[in-house]
Amino acid sequence: MIKNLSVRPSLIPREQRGSVESQVCYLTNRIKRLTEHLDLHGRDYSSQRGLWKIVGKRKRLLIYLFKKDKLRYKNLIGQLDFRGPR
Template structure:
């Protein structure tokens, strides 16, 4: 259901072409991260879920880095829309 709410924002002609876009993948990873975070608040000793969460966080971080290098405007818009912190610059 959450996925459909994000897709409805995208115009119809772009849906078919951009279903694997970086923005959509970051949105999908963010929803998974939020679900796993809620799960880990209840089950603190679920170490396999913790490992899965760290893997997903790394994938999202790599996608955000890619997006920020390619197009800063799209990156800023996505970070604001998903209410996530911006990356630290080295």
């Protein structure tokens, strides 16, 4: 299992560490780590529940960003290489 899998932290400038984009990057990093963990330990249901909570939080943030600024949303989805909730 890879401990420190990073999702391109250079995408976000230092001034925007609490922005929606940085939160989505952080959550994506956690989702990837938990997915790798669940590949090894398929019956770890507490980690599975935590994964679903993190996925839901990321989805809500992406919907918020889509409603507020579609250009930033499209840039983030393109940079992170995953399909968004819409």
